[in-house]
Amino acid sequence: AQSVTQLDSHVSVSEGTPVLLRCNYSSSYSPSLFWYVQHPNKGLQLLLKYTSAATLVKGINGFEAEFKKSETSFHLTKPSAHMSDAAEYFCVVSEESGGSYIPTFGRGTSLIVHP
Amino acid sequence: GAVVSQHPSRVICKSGTSVKIECRSLDFQATTMFWYRQFPKQSLMLMATSNEGSKATYEQGVEKDKFLINHASLTLSTLTVTSAHPEDSSFYICSASPLAGGLYNEQFFGPGTRLTVL
Numbered sequence: 001a002q003s004v005t006q007l008d009s010h011v012s013v014s015e016g017t018p019v020l021l022r023c024n025y026s027s028s029y030s031p032s033l034f035w036y037v038q039h040p041n042k043g044l045q046l047l048l049k050y051t052s053a054a055t056l057v058k059g060i061n062g063f064e065a066e067f068k069k070s071e072t073s074f075h076l077t078k079p080s081a082h083m084s085d086a087a088e089y090f091c092v093v094s095e096e097s098g099g100s101y102i103p104t105f106g107r108g109t110s111l112i113v114h115p
Numbered sequence: 116g117a118v119v120s121q122h123p124s125r126v127i128c129k130s131g132t133s134v135k136i137e138c139r140s141l142d143f144q145a146t147t148m149f150w151y152r153q154f155p156k157q158s159l160m161l162m163a164t165s166n167e168g169s170k171a172t173y174e175q176g177v178e179k180d181k182f183l184i185n186h187a188s189l190t191l192s193t194l195t196v197t198s199a200h201p202e203d204s205s206f207y208i209c210s211a212s213p214l215a216g217g218l219y220n221e222q223f224f225g226p227g228t229r230l231t232v233l
Contacts (some may be wrong), residue, residue: 034221043119044159044208044224072211101212102222103149107158 001028004093008104019078021109022088023065023091026072032101033074034056034092038108044090050074061085086113117143119211128199129233136194136228138209144189145211149222150182151213153206165192177223199232 007022033050048059055067065076074091078107091106118141124208138148147166149160151159163184165171171184181203183195192211196203210222 032220036224043226044210046221046223049221075122101147102164104224105159106159 002031002056002093002102002104004087004106006091008107008109009107010094010110010112012112012114014082016080019063019076019081019085020113021089021091021111022105023076023096024072025074025091025105027093027095032094033061033065033067034094034103035063036092037074038088038090039063040087041043047089065067069104076103078106080111081111083113083115086111100106117141117211117213118202119209119221119231121207121228122233123228124226125229125231127188127233130200131198133195133197134199134230136196136207137226138192138194138211139189140211140223143211143223144211145192145213146189147212148192148195149210149212150184150185150194151210152193153208155206159227160206162194185195196230199230203231204230204232228233 003026005024008046022034035047036044037047038044048057050057050067063078067074089109092103094101094103119174130220150162153159161174163171163173163233165184165186167186167189173179186192206227208227210224212220
């Protein structure tokens with residue numbers, strides 16, 4: 001069985017400072033991992049995904065995440081926050097089940113960016 | 116990029132009526148579509164996985180007779196909320212995975228449908 005834990009329900013940063021959104025996962029097999037962002041009144045958008053090709057994954061809008069198998073973590077980072085980054089972020093783990101790939105969402109982390 | 120649409124974006128209905136929500140992949144074929152429910156300030160809860168041409172697989176606790184899912188083609192899945200009640204009011208989101216499939220296949224999300232049952 002798979003699960004994903006987003007350790008922080010809210011993260012508050014000042015504009016221009018680094019962002020760290022934490023995600024730990026549990027999976028029976030080698031999972032695929034994703035980060036999605038949800039802006040108010042908009043659909044979820046993929047930020048990046050881990051495909052086993054590289055442990056450090058670069059995504060859109062300057063975000064990146066590092067897959068650490070020993071720590072079962074896939075934390076999302078960005079060197080410098082922008083006001084437009086304020087949104088809800090979801091870490092997702094997916095593994096095969098009965099021929100389909102079933103996603104499990106973390107509870108989400110709300111990123112608040114102060115001017 | 117791949118686009119998924121949902122219709123309607125908002126619907127208000129009376130208690131006891133049925134509501135149909137459509138999810139379409141506009142520029143790709145989707146073998147698998149997912150239906151989620153999201154309550155305010157909460158995460159997405161997977162309701163069911165829909166594969167084209169076969170019966171949907173419902174998550175534990177989701178009533179299959181209440182939430183009817185049809186995946187008639189590779190670009191269309193529908194969710195019908197039957198005999199809706201106020202507690203069914205929620206934000207319903209669909210997503211689709213492209214035909215190629217696979218473990219690393221991302222999902223493309225629709226913009227969601229806000230259902231309000233009076």
